[in-house]
Amino acid sequence: MNAPKHSIDHRSLEQRARALYREASHTIDPATAGRLRAARRTALEAAQKPAQPRGVRMLLPTGALAAVALAVLMAWSPLQNRGNDALQAQMNIARAIDADSDLPPDPDKADPGMVQNLDFYDWLASNNNSSSQANR
Template sequence: MSPQTEHEFQDRLRALYRRTGDEVDTATAARLRAARRTALEAAERPQLGRWLVPAGALTACLLAVVMIWPSAPHPARHATTSTTAISTATNDTDASDSLPPDPDSTDPALYEDMDFYAWLAQQSTTTSHTARGG
């Protein structure tokens, strides 16, 4: 209902009540007052059921996050331990040059020709040794 039609409806009900209010017997008037009191009390009470569904859904989401969080992989933690192990193993070379690429984040086509990369690594070390020595 629009506000204007609702207002007109309420005006007609009030007029009807005023006209017929004197004609209602005491038993019916008592039942109407009791029904009115019950309706007003129900409207004033907080409706707990309205909040149970959203609160339950939020609780379920939070529980799912808490249950999944510890078992999720932590790539940052794993990367720092492998970086530390490799950097301590190689003393004379830079650790960032000797780290292999992360297999999860690289293109799988890079692993197709591993002999080429081994040859390339030998060439760069051979070239750097001859450049220093010569």
């Protein structure tokens, strides 16, 4: 391939840039030079200080991960409970059947108010049987 006619010599470009920099630095006014030196010192001090401890930098990703995990857990837990709804319904039916049994409740579970009016419950049972036979 043919080399371009206007090829740039990088070394000569660098030397010219350095020469221009030196010339400009000698002709700059003292107030501007002072501001540039102050800005340079400030930049060097900022570069030497550690930016932030590692723990502080890790808070944002850790918090984001925790938020995503919480969202997934909240979205997933109702799905787990849907399968248990049928089991819960069966247990409720079994409890209702047990409650309707003809056996008296355990003394520990019985309501004290029911024990006080035993004559009323005896009357209720005898009248309930007679009315159910009359309806047949």
